[in-house]
Amino acid sequence: MFEKTFFKTFFKHGFDEPIKVNYWDGKSEQYGDGEPKAVITMKEPIPIKDIRKNASIALGEAYMDGKIEVEGSMEDLIVAAYRKSTSFIRDHKYINFLPKQNHNESTSKKDIQSHYDIGNDFYKIWLDKTMTYSCAYFDDTDDLYEAQVKKVHHIIKKLNPQPGRTLLDIGCGWGTLMLTAAKEYDLKVVGVTLSQEQCDYVNSQIEKLGLQDKAEVRLQDYRDLDEQFDYITSVGMFEHVGKENLDEYFGCVAKYLKEHGVALIHGITRQQGGAFNGWINKYIFPGGYVPGMTENLDHIVDNGLQISDLESLRRHYQRTLEHWDKNFNDHIDEVKEVMGDDERFLRMWDLYLKTCAGSFKAGNIDVMQYLLSKGPSGQELPMTRDYMYKEDK
């Protein structure tokens, strides 16, 4: 009975939309007036001590194990939770429980490979054909592939690239950005990743496109370079470095950039302070940490870099995740063929994509593009933003 009282309070104060909850004892209750936006079924109680220890992990695991079912939009349920000031999801313990993280080169490699090396065949099913695994740019299209191509050009154009110069892509993924920069902007590019599968894939693309004299990919930690470049891009990467290494990460960007060089650093941030989500960290991105938007600014200026432009792409990431989640579910049979019919894994991945879309929609997290230059006044860049939107390259 005590357990039920706890969960009644938990749900009653958890959402700013009406919801219905079916409890494990066969009884149902509605919280809030009007048609329920979602129906939550708790097939069995979750130990309260688990919720108190880490609500994010306890709820996430209960969902993965099928102890909780949700009818209605999970994405909107997450938004409704973030909108309610008394919700568990806004509780300091839920989002900001930051254990000591360890990001030496060997733990980083293990963390990265546990996510990215689960197989190119898996990612091919639900990413678009560019294999881009970051926020797309939906300016006048709702097609994921087109939006990913547009994102790549949006980033490269912001650098105001001059043919024949050099570019480093830190955390190059499956390589579309670096290969586009080599092929269409005539840059000499180097990409680094910690994922063996990505490295092999990019090498095969370099060969296929005949870019051997302009593009190189390395299985290398971002801390291990010893060269300078005219341009640096790094997309969806600083979320992996950990709070304690953010200063070193931006220090590397500054060190690897030639004088008057330009960098475009793109990644997920939070509005207020950095965040760590226990469930995401345990199951999806071990070692991950989402920095506060201004936390990054401090490291950028402390490392002597000039901030030339800032752009938020929050709503674009919400849309990207909605596309990924739809692709994932539309092709669930292929996913099962590749990954096996493991219900817990399938529910885990679906929960990850849906809750992240909700978190962007709610404004809990954002995506920022930091355009940075090294040198006193960013002379390499034009005075206004017009150059970013020119059609020609």
Ligand SMILES: C[S@@+](CC[C@H](N)C(=O)[O-])C[C@H]1O[C@@H](n2cnc3c(N)ncnc32)[C@H](O)[C@@H]1O
């Ligand atoms: C979210 S993916 C983004 C990939 C790509 N930039 C894109 O937009 O599709 C993050 C990338 O960062 C790389 N990465 C993470 N930590 C790294 C490290 N310490 N050194 C080098 N690469 C790293 C991963 O291997 C992966 O390629």
